Amino acid sequence: MESPSLAASRVDFYGFLDRMRRPAAAGLFRSIKSFLASLSLDAEEDGARVQAFYAAMEAAFREHPLWANATHQEIDHALEGLEKYVMTKLFDRTFAASPEDAAADAEVSERIGLLQRFVRPQHLDIPKVLHNEASWLLAVKELQKINSFKSPRDKLLCVMSCCQVINNLLLNVSMSNDRTPSGADEFLPILIYITIKANPPHLHSNLKFVQLFRRETKLVSEVEYYLTNLISAKMFIVNVDGRSLSMEENEFQMHMETAKLGTQICAASLSSPQGSATSTRGLQKQTDTQGSRFPFMDSETESLTAAELKQLHGLYRQVVTRYASLSKALRKLFIDEDQLLASVDDDSSTDVKMLARDGIG
Amino acid sequence: MGCSSSLPASNAGGIGNINNDNSATDSKNLKLKLVLLGDSGVGKSCIVLRFVRGQFDPTSKVTVGASFLSQVLALEDSTTVKFEIWDTAGQERYAALAPLYYRGAGAAIVVYDITSEESLNKAQYWVKELQKHGSQDMIMALVGNKADLHEKRTVSSQDAQEYADRNNMFFVETSAKTADNINQLFEEIAKRLPRPTPPS
Known part of the structure; x- marks a missing residue:
């Protein structure tokens, strides 16, 4: 029964617009216009004001000559038209605006x-x-x-x-x-x-x-x-957590981590391939997210401080752990690893392969 | 399931009946939001289906779910009460969502299964929840369902009655299967409903 009622609503809406164009409706139309112009930009407050406006307009419709002898249903249709008109006009200012x-x-x-x-x-x-x-x-x-x-x-x-x-x-x-x-x-x-x-x-x-x-x-x-x-x-x-899905919390966390990795792979393979010269400063700036995700890529090994080495070691651990879960996820997804590696751009695939060769895979 | 097969009533108004008008409550025509709570499998929806079944119209093509149903009950004093019955999911994992449903409810039916002590524990959990977070004047009923399975009974009526008394609830045992006490349950709730004072 949905489509007919949607269609009916459209017909009602055009009827409402037609009526609003009549000279007799000029006063009503002015109040709508001035209401639209008066709204602030605070959703909760706007909600209360819009509701009050619907109620005020309902009273105005009932007393208006254009709706003289109108049935309850006809008034209701007009109010549906009003809601649609007002909220379509206010949509950009009220929907996901903050x-x-x-x-x-x-x-x-x-x-x-x-x-x-x-x-x-x-x-x-x-x-x-x-x-x-x-x-x-x-x-x-x-x-x-x-x-x-x-x-x-x-x-x-x-x-x-x-x-x-x-x-x-x-x-x-x-x-x-x-x-x-x-x-x-x-x-x-x-x-x-x-x-x-x-x-x-x-x-x-x-x-x-x-x-x-x-x-x-x-x-x-x-x-x-x-x-x-x-x-x-x-x-x-x-x-949602592990308990609400009848699984151990660490199993849930592992699923979430694996899913995150899966999402990143998708994002990475969708992003445009980058040039091989990641060491140039200019390109580093353009690929800002890459730079922050892979720090020390440009650093000279000799220039690293002890603290940086420690940080680097931490990152290395992270990479290894993630790679391990990633391989696990891939096996689950029945995707051929080589095929996937081939689809990633040259630089990062070399990195991953290097790690794999170092005995982690 | 705990009750014989039945169809949802047709008078609940089809889903999508979005323009359904809600006429204002007056002193003769009351409206009541009632929420159903209880473990899954205790027969919450069976009780409601039994209650609305009397109005079932086999010629109607309108299909509705069993999770929201409404039914008008006429009382002897010529008032009518329109029940709007909100079912909730009884599984543990959905327990935290219940406050969204019982907010603004005028009455609650907390159901357990007389053959399951565990389900009574769950019912007591709901009673505490309602006392903590529900509205102060909410009418609460404790219902022991599946009374037809008395040979498997593990919860005594007396214990349940005492618990209900202590918590200011009324108590009844029902059988959605045989329809025992089903109408009485809803009539009792309707009777306890505060009447708006008629305009003088």
Whole structure:
């Protein structure tokens, strides 16, 4: 039922815009414009002000000649139009606008990126009978759409569609296996798994945006329940540790480290190949991250102090440990080592090969 | 699972019914957010499915989940109570998420399985959590489910009753399988609901 209602919302929206263009609506339109211009840049405060504005405009619509004799539903459509118009206009100023939000988004996304590499359905108590790649993929796609819309209502619809897909799966399985649905015991684990699979962009900001700017009177009951589930899925992901995935903490840490290495390999093989002359100062500046990750590359051995040697030894240990976990990870991934080494640019592959020759591999 | 197979009711409004209007609560039509807590496998959702089943309409195509359900209950004093029932995942690993669900709830049903002492321990954990973090005037019910399995009982009714009394809860044993005490449970909660004072 999602697509028709989305389509309907678009039709309503054009109806709203049309009405706003009429001369009779000039006064209303002016209040909207001046409200948009008056907003500060503090999300929480803006949320309260936007909500107050929705309420004030609802009263104004009800008393306005343009909506004389309008049904409750027609007023409601107008308010949906208003929400969409206002929030589309305010989107850039309110969505992921603060550095804190951007940082939280990046953190959640990075964490999910790592979890994706080793979390399996059984880690979350999802019973085998509910494994259904086709349904899961559909739910993933629905959730990922959340970032394609600018209005809180449309974003919320993506959450609802995703949950609908999961519920349909649970219902079908229970009907075909003559099995009682287990409610949240089954629903939440699947939603968490779907969220990890989907890694929806700006998850933190999308949730915050919907909570702050969706009309309060609409964020109730079932809609509130399913939004709460996504919020709790995010919370689970942010706080996940070994215990919450039924594994030893050090096993969990090892998985996370291995996943980090895997991500770095991907990043490294995607980055443009660098020239062989890493020793020139100019190039060192350009490849700043490389320089900070591999200190002492340019230093003369004789010029190193005792303290630097100590640091270098520490780094050497790190390289060895990482290389060891890396090889382990590669074996797990069934990737041919030589093939991978060949894909990395010459310099670093020489380094790694050198280490390998020195008897670490 | 602990109860016979049943289908979710159709009156909960389909998911995606995002425009569903929430009419304001008045003194005759009350609305109550109720949260379900308890270990996985004790039959939390079976109890709710049993409760809403009476309204099941087999012709409806609307599919809903079993984790959120709503049901209107008419009382003898001609008030109606609309229950909005929030289920929570009972596995240990999800315990830390529960506060997101019971925030703002007017009532909580804490369920254990009369054949499992471990599940009663879990229930007591939830009671403590609610006392610490829930709202002060929340109505709390302790429910011993699977009462039909009395030959396997390991938790005595008396112990549970005493625990409930000490913690200001009401206690009932139910069977989602035979529907024993299911309606009584929800009626009792509805009766205990504070009535808004009608405007004079």
